[in-house]
Amino acid sequence: MKKRWGITLVVLAISAMLTACGGDDKNTITFWTPLTGEDGSYMDQLVKEYNDTNPEIKVKHVITSDMYTKISTVLNSGKGVPDLAIIHADRVPGFVRQGVLEPMTAVMEAQPELKEDNYLPQAWTTGNIDGVQYTVPLDIHSNVMYYNKDLLQKYNAESFLDDNVVTIDEMLSLQGKLEEGDYVVNDALLGWVIMAQIQNLGGDIQENGQPAVNTEAMKQAFLEVKKIADAGLMTPFGEDGYLMFQAGNVLFSTDGTWSSTAHASVEGLNFDVTNIYSTSADKFTNRASSHLFAMLKNDNRTDEKEQGIGEFLEFIRQNSMEWAKAGQIVASKQVIENPEYENYIQSFFTSNEDEIKSLYIYTYEYYPYVAEAVDTYAADIVRGNVDLDETLQTMQKFVEDKIAEGNTQGE
């Protein structure tokens, strides 16, 4: 009995050793993405198609569920840094300040078509810090508003969509008209909705580089959204409003472009998409982010590899129709101008100039802290659990304290 255990152990140990060896990086571009779920499969397909063109250096796609922590560990140890990665728009200013991003200059020189004119403007410029281009965009993924066609018809609310802006007043007009258990809107991605209202109200989250959270615009944004909750039209606090929309009990759902595939898998859910509701009929904003190709600082990245990365990015620019399947708004104009793209529900957001403009990406360098503050407190404010003025002060302090701590080169 004991002998057998010993033998098993030895065999196991040897097989572990074998798996430890092998795999060299000289002739592959290691490409990290945070694209879990189905998105990863679409990106896998794109990478496979690229590798099928027999490029000199092939791309190896690595999906990680906790990419930013992983990036910290490899940057800190200096080994195993990927050649290419997809990062989110709000990470760019921080990474540039920490000096961990390589400019795309050489890649752009080698591939002249990788330029601003060929991409949605805000997706491109979000990677530009002080005149240096650090990223090439893959997509814009935005907060959008799904609506249940059948419910809209039932409650005679189809007219809300006429001007493409559903206003808070329009929503409030349904007060008292809903059957029990039905709601006008859910609270999915509530923080993003608040960030959109700040734009609709003409405000911002910074003033001369200083965070501006405790502002009139922020207060107004919360008060307006709170009206919906106060009227009992928002799905109850703590309930999963996303599931309630899929169950057909909610007219509008404020979630992400990427949810369209999941909604489509729900049999009998008759839905379409429009802009996030607004405080006024004159302006609408969809708070967005972007997946961006970026190169983390890595001394071992050869010029040949940079050439290869350029070729890969150019391939993506021309062929990323596959990415539209993930529900995202593709950033390459060549793709979105292709008639085939109109088959995708999110083409709504690139159908005209106003729609394109509505996709708003915050580029303030401390945006992540502001977003964290808004996400932490939004639900309690909108549900009236806390005092608004006091909480706005707390949020302002929250962001300022975090900025003061993060600023390592100060002192």
Added chain:
Amino acid sequence: MSNQVLNNTGAEVQIKSPVQQPLQGKRFPISQYIAYLFLTVLCVIWIIPVIFGITTSFRSQAEVVSTGFRLLPVNWILDNYVTILNNTSTAPILRWLVNSIFIATTHTALVIVIISITGYGYARMNFKGRDTLFFTLLGISFFPGVVNLIPSYKIIDAFGWVNTAWAMIIPGLAGMGNIFLVRQFMKGIPKDLDESAKVDGAGDFRIYFSVILPLIKPVLIVCGLFSFTGSWNDFLWPVIVYTDVDKMPVTAGLLLLQDIYGNYRLIGQLMGSAILAIIPTLLLFLFAQKYFVQSINLNAGIKG
């Protein structure tokens, strides 16, 4: 409160002998009925969510979000499992299961060796500073490891173990929890057992192997179960040390099924994969539970 209960018993054991008043007639097995009732109620409460989870893996998303709480699906579907098992490129779940079995088995085998030897050292041997050393190590291990993963990664990297099973197998051997448990068990074994073995001329290794080891088999099996389950369920560390999807253990792999904002939206699929993932540990438990409640005859241990 619980401490107080212990307080009383501690005193009672010393003061009163178990000899009590004579029987008051034939005893009704009331306690037995209470025990049965208690266990039945508990089992029902415990099993309902499990059944609900299992049957949810046979439901469509539309059914999950629209029908109220029902133990059984209206329409049984296999789609969730078909989808899970068909995705062999970004989520090869069967491959992950094999990896996990390899990692957890190797880790557990080594843990059992290490903890029984080390536990013996701290519980039954006499050396200077023994308890101080033990409690120092235990104390250090109580510090929550948050940013520690950066230096841990560097150490693994220095050994060349990044993206290999060693990164999962070896560091966990340093843990103190199981050693603490083994030590506590060994302390409960009467000292005269090894004293008499020593009189017979047995050395420490001999006593460890033939006297103590047979006696702590139940707790070693319990520790083995814990190590196996712990290694199986760890998801923070493997995400950091693995890059190849094919090499990942299953719990880390399942994280790749969540959507990009960290939510599991396809509920049936999540349930299906979670259920596939527990089957091996469950089988191990069913196998092991025969052994950890084995009653041990203290007298038999001496002969070895």
Added chain:
Amino acid sequence: MNRKSFAPIFFVGPHFILFIIFICLPTIYGIYASFTKWNLINDPVWVGLDNYRTILSDTSSTFYTQFFNGLKNTLIFVGLSVPILIALPLMIAVALEHKQVKLKGFIQAVLYIPGLISISAAALIWLLIFNKQLGITGNVFGSETVWAANQPYAWIIIIVITVWGGVGGNMIIYRASISGVSKELYESAEMDGAGPIRRFTSITLPSIRFPLIYTFVMTTAGAFNVFGQPLMMTDGGPRQSTTVLMMYIRQLAFGHGESIAGMASAMAVLLGLVILVISALQYYVMNRNAS
């Protein structure tokens, strides 16, 4: 005699080396980091006791508020969950000792399985059960409350999922311990007329006192490190009343903005000290009573 002095090195040495490399070094680094400003990527910048001063005495600071709110909530969680996680498994183990109880293996398995299910799947199951529209609480018991968003229900659902997933571990420790107690001891006690309660207090408890100390200390230490259950069940709400310290620490270190790892480490070290003091007290009190 000579040989004997080397024997302890053989027994505790291998683990000691592993411990130094894989636990001690990273922990020391974590403690070092608590005296720095650090974003996890660049080199840490030494700031002395600044982080501790901010956390412990700067009452206007966000970090002060977070630390004490988080610690308070963690203590509530420990206070609610640990007694149940000790008492309930012990009751189960004792009930299972009855000779006449059938299906022991089945009962044990049912109680152990939840601990194997991943926390995200478990959380989804329970959230559906507690869902007002779809779940049991709404449909069967007619509860109108949204549990995750109101106290004390928010704590209740966190404790329910914790206990559901957590009794199995301690249960099998107690099972293994009680099975080591000699059957003759019980039989002679029974012949002497000792009832079940007396047998429990005068034979079972004293016989398993050492494993009992273990479960107390380790269950408490584990409860202090909780973050998965509140994160998944309530996301720390309502009004951050279930945001435990580990959630704040993890958000500081691995949140969306630039990492504030120095401050996070300082909070982790302070949490470690709290765990240390409490478990030392537990050990001391219980060990003294046991011997």
